[in-house]
Structure formats: structure tokens, C-alpha cells
Amino acid sequence: MSMSATDRKALLSGWIKPSSDNEKDQQDRAERMVRDAIESSDAFEGSNYSIYTKGSYPNNTNVRQDSDVDVVVELRECFYWDYGSGVTPADPKVVTPYGGSWTPATWRKAVKSALVEHFGASGVDSSGEVAINISAVAGSRPSADVVPSFLYYRYDNTECTQSEQGSCVFPRSGGAKIVNWPHHQLDKGRSKNNATGGRYKDYVRALKNVENVLADDGVIDDLPSYFMECLVFNVPNSILKSGGSLDDDFRATLVELWRQLGDEDTETAMVEPNYMKWLFQGDKKWTLQDGKDLIQATWTYLDYAS
Template identity: 30%
Template sequence: MAKFTEDQLISYTKPPSKTEETKLKNSESSVRDAISSNEKLKKKSTETFGQGSYANKTNVRLNSDIDINVCYTGGFFYTLPKEKTKEELGLTNPATYTYTEFKDDVEQALVDKFGRSDVKRNDKCITIVASSTRIETDVVPTWEYRRFKNNGSYTTGTKFRTDKSKWIENFPKQHIANGIDKNSKTSRRFKRLTRLHRKLRYKMIDDGENVSDNITSFLLECLVWNTPNRIMNDYDTWEKRLKESINYIYQNTKEQVDCKEWGEVSELFYLFHSERKWSYSDVNNYMQELWNYLEY
């Protein structure tokens, strides 16, 4: 007999409750207000938007968190194709406002809004601690980032530098758009299956299973993204969809050749590129552990 009933699996696919959702919305609204109220930042060109599991609506009950991107759009970082120079594309004007200054300004805006004791600066983000009306919120100050093509067109994302001087590029809006599209093509089952996988990971940890730190919530969403739509569309129960998704991911992560083309949800990075902390073998081992945990 399987470890969880169909009714239990259905409950794990559901989004946060209305109370939790209200806290999430309050957090996003408060950050927007902090940025727009700051005398220095209100004179800058910025955009504040949600990203991560909250914005993608794949967060799970009791484990909801919120990530807010505060992006400076008055300048941009860029990557050029090998065949082009910055002069050819007219990218010669030096910036007079640095990323470090921007992150410092965002931190000060949050301190002005929430108080020094409720704002913690971390390597990658600035965290607003939880309260009775909001959940813990990670604010990521970024700059606009442009990945140029040979013809001079570009794809827009975001880029930031950690306090340990590591540069990170992301494409959060493409991630959101692609998730919405796949969710539509699977009768809203893509995000539900993602929540189910995430919830089961938390259940395994709570039950004392030795789950690798390399198996992140982001990774699980990407793995479901790479699962064919037919697995979400062709079966009538969540147990069957879950089993088939585990089996598909397991079978296709035995050898690197079978998953080397898998992408992140944005489809702008390979899922198993060298800078990621996880590997296809980590995923393969985890799927076997998950299968055993579910007593299939």
C-alpha cells in the first residue's frame, strides 16, 4: 500500500491558504512602498516585482516565502556574442551609479520602512524578518541585464553581485511566462505537480529522511518543467501522475546524455550547467529515495 492516499496527495497540490496569501501580498506591497517612499530611490528608474515560488504560484502551504526583485533600470549589464564589440553596439557610456551603491540604497530604504532590527543584510539578498502580518521576505537588488545576439537584439533579465563578489544572472520574467504557458497546456496541473513534489520533499525531511541539500525547491520545479505534458494530461489520478513523473525523471537522469539539453524554466540556462550545485546523479539518487519513501 502506498504511503499517502489520493486525498492526501490532492491536498499537497493546493496553494497556500487565504490567510497565508494575504501575508504574501502584504509583504510585496510593503517593499514597493519602501522603495517608492525613499527620497533617493524615487529619483531613480526602478522596477519592483515578485519572483520565485510566490510569483510563480508554486509555493506550498506552511512553507511559503516571498522573493522580491528590486531592479535598477537606469543602466544595465550586458553580455555580447563573440563576434561583436561593445563599440559596434554603441555600449560606450560609463555608468555613474554602481551596483554596490544601489544595494546600499535599497537596504537603507528597507531600514527606514521596517527598522534596523527587522532588516538583515545577507550575501545574496536583504531579508525582512517575519511579523504577525507578513512572512519572511528576501529582497534582491538587481540591475537590468541584456544578453545580446549577433543582430543587435537582446533578451532582458536581471543581474546582481553577492557581497562575496559572485555575479549572478537570472531571467525571472521568462520563468514566470513559461510556467504560465505550461500550466495552461496541462489544465493547471504543472504547478500542482510542482507543489506536490515540493511538499513531499518537506515531508521526507520532517520524517528524518536524509535529503541532499542539493535538491532545492527551484530544482524540483525545473524537473517538473522538463517532464512531458502528457504525464500531466493522460492520467486521472495524482498518484499516477506522481509515479509517472518520478519514473520519467529517474529514467532520464541515469546518463548525462539523456538530460544534457534540459533547461531551467526560463529556457535560457541549461539545468545541469557547471555552476549549479546539483548534478544529474543527485537527481537520480533523490528520485529513487522518493520512490522508496512513497512505498511504491
């Protein structure tokens, strides 16, 4: 089916729209209902913890089909740490180990128990490896993925006086911790969006929407919505906002992504939107080929070759 520039403009104009007031309300309600559940439990009395949303909702890159709100319940009195690349601590004892009773298993269990007590066993699914899901109730509450996490530091000098602060979570069945940088993602995303006059988040939402269409049609495999945010983050600001039309600059964005995905040094060049992780290194839920398939299918779907 052929698609004209006018058709694409209409499609893109709909795709780039940010969250509605109702979706913003879902984010606020999800955080509030999890906070109520945790604060009403005696298990956390006297503990130092923080509750906040992360991911596409606070970053304002969510689209209607990707509906779950990610809510972090982060223990802050117990923290984990690593050292930056090439950093060896001058004194291994400079960081004081935690001496309390919380462990990844007991923290997850306490969070789960508080959620079950508040929402009922039928409303809580703890079978996931990372998040505990609270099911939606129409007209009452949104669905939410609750992530029992710990404060995390990466020390970047031998004296451990310079660090980057993140968050880490341990899989339910065991294994290595998963480190995330939600506050870095939020800050870097806002800066890039401001520098591009809003085009960065516009095009993230557009790419997420077209991925949903392509996955629903069976053209490509379903991909994590975060992956689309990562891809667009790597497009230079000058391309995202070149002064052209919405259609022209989105086309240029796809061209640039295709170029980057085909470079020999892609795995050591493209980053996540936190500047703390490489996009295609480590254990990821996507591959380089996934990126190529997405960009090629998007190009074809929008009929840019005509």
C-alpha cells in the first residue's frame, strides 16, 4: 500500500502525542497505591527506603499500548557497589559493609507480602524474575510492575570519593544483580529533548507506535519499548531537529540509525539513554539484528522508498 507524505504526516502527528492527562494520572496513582501498601506494613518500620516511578512514564515516552507503570521500592540503608573500569580501591575497607538483616530474598518477600496484604493475593503476581505485577482493576487502579531494589554505587576513583548512583535488583531465582540508572536516564532524556525542541521524545513515541503495529502484524518480533528509546537517543541532535518537516526529519532519523547499526564499531559506539551502559553489550533483551529489522520494516511500512 502506497503512503504519501501527507499520509505519513497525519500518522506521525498522531504517534508523537505525549501521555494524556489520564495516563499521567495513572502514573501518579500507581506510585501512590504502592506507597500506601508499603507504608501500611509494619515490616518496613524504621527502614530507609524510597519509592518512585521509572521508565517510560516519568520519561514521558510511553504510548497507549505499553501500559504498565514501573514503580521502584528501593532500600537505601543497604547498598551494593562496584568499581569503575580500571579502578582498584586504595583500601578495600573504605566502604563499610551493611550489617543489617535485609537481603535480596527477604526484601523481595517483604515487598510481596505488603502488596498481597493491601491488594489481595489474586491481584498480585510474583512469578516474574524481576518485577512483581499488580493487576489493573477497571475504574479503580492501573496495572503496575513493582521492582524491589537496592541503592547502588559505582566508585570511579581509588579513594571511593567519586561515584555514580544507580539502582540494582536481584532476579527472583538468583543470579547476578541487574544495575539500572533511572535518574541518569531521566536527566539525559530531558536534556536531549530540550536540545531538540521536543523532537527526541516525539520520535521515541513514533518509533514505539510503529513497532507495536509491526509486531501486531507479525512483521517483526515484539521488542521491549525501552529499546526504541535507546535507538533514538543515539541519533545526533542536529538530525532530530534539522529544521525540516516532521516527516523529513523522521526519515533522516531512520537513515542515521540504519547507518549506525551497520557500522563495524556499533557495539562499542551506541549507548543506552543514561550514558552508563552500551546498547549492544552484556545480557540484553534485544540484538543488533532486531534493530536492523525494526528500521528496515519501519522504512517499508512508511513507504519512504517510493
